[in-house]
Amino acid sequence: MALEYLYDFGLDSRDLEDIKDNTNETTFSELSLFVGLVSDNIRYMKDFGIENYAQVVVKYPEIFLRDGESFKNIFSKFDKEDLINKVEKNPAVFKKMVDFIDNN
Amino acid sequence: MEKFEIDDAKSVEVYSSFIEKAKDTLITLIENIKSNIKNSEARIKETERDVNENESHREKCEQEIVKMENRIGEIKDAIDNVESTYKKIADAYSSTSKGDTKDLYSKIIEEAKANCEEDVERNRSEIARLNSDIEGVKVDIANYTSTIDELNKDLDDYNLELDKYNETLEYFEKISTKAETDLDEISNEKATSKKTESRVAKSATRKVSKSKETESDGEEDSSSRIIKDKPSILETLKSDTYKTVKEEPKIGEPVFEPKDIEEKVEVDFESSLKQIYDLTGYKPQKESETRKEVNIESDNKSKEDLILESAPSFDFDFGFDKKEEPKKEEKKVYTDNLDSLFSDAPEMEDSNPVIENSPFLDSDFSDWENLLNSTDTQMMNIVEDKKEDNTFIDEMLKPYGTTFNRLSGLTGNAIYHRDGTNSSFVITGKDVEFAINAIDGNDLKSMKKVGPEITILRKIKGLKEGNL
Structure with a gap:
């Protein structure tokens, strides 16, 4: 399986199926290829303290297809506690934050 | 050695003439660039003047618009006055008139009304005319603005061009200065080398009077001295002169002539062929193939090719025969001559620039035989x-x-x-x-x-x- 490495982050086969269903061919192939990059970003998110990071990975895997620096930059723009609380309540908040950073 | 000196002098001449030509060209280029700069500056001035003119036109237009708008305001006030006056008159007459007077007054009022309306209509048409004038002037202003924008753009382009010209000028002036320095250096070097040459000639003449051996030794010494004494400018001449030196066979070293090789190959082959086959259990077919591979792989080794070409011709397509066997011997012959083989340094250096500056057969290549015979060499190169x-x-x-x-x-x-x-x-x-x-x-x-x-x-x- 192409995304087997995601098992290491607590995702299960259903999550991988969801990712497969929710992504286009380009994103899927990039997720399968840029293993190191995606793993680093997921690890950072996990270490940052967001417990439901797996949900973010499943719902918005394309967010993790960016450089480490760029990914960390998202977290540096917001208050840590507030960010963790909001993302844990609703993973879609993280997507909105990424869009906000990208558009400003 | 003499040939080297002549070639060197020629190279210096060629280099000098090249530098002189380059200098002339640069001077011409510099002149052209200077004239271009002047043109650019003139164009910039013209454009700036145009911009100023257009801006003053635009200002006038804007003032005109303000005037017209004021006039429209006045006319509107006038219309209001007329209308209110008419209304007041009408009210006054209508409130006071009775019976026959009412008809009379009503006629007067109607006339006044008609006059008022005519006046108002005239004023309104005047306002309309002024408004259309204003629109026209606004169009003019827009045109002026776009013209000014274009002119400003041109101005930016001209300034950019001017900067580029200035940079180029600066660069060419630097090169020109460098060329002059080089020319001076070359003339100095020429003078120095002439002196050295005359000194060498004198010492050679003196040595001619001695024995022939001493003379040849003396030549070697002087040649090495000259080469050592060569000033840094020769280094700048680089490859051509250097190759000339390298191509010359050194005195006392075996000259690698195809005919000699052929003879040596044949002798070595005939004397040792049988012995080799007996001892090694040599398989002719395989050797033939190996030989072919060697031929293909050793394209870069000119000496090797030379030997192979100069060796007696063998027909590989007809299987093994005795004629094919010397190939292995050939290889031996020129591995024995490896020093002279690899003294053909320029080609080797060209093919592998990494080791260009390190003397051949230095530490890295002292174990040349193993290096050449093992695939590790290739791996090292790849790494x-x-x-x-x-x-x-x-x-x-x-x-x-x-x-x-x-x-x-x-x-x-x-x-x-x-x-x-x-x-x-x-x-x-x-x-x-x-x-x-x-x-x-x-x-x-x-x-x-x-x-x-x-x-x-x-x-x-x-x-x-x-x-x-």
């Missing part, structure tokens, strides 16, 4: 090339804040597709080079958003998949 490539690629990646190793580390070794198929993915230096060269504006935007590493990796992926 060296790879290292070089990585360094080069890392230099290319430096502006993007990453390295080749880092990029490789971020990726897996296969691309998987949703349909379950996959293809292997290995990043090479060439891939990175192509990807960097193919970076365009969109990629730069993408880099700003998601970072340079993934953008480059995506580029590589795209190139490999043939999508770009």
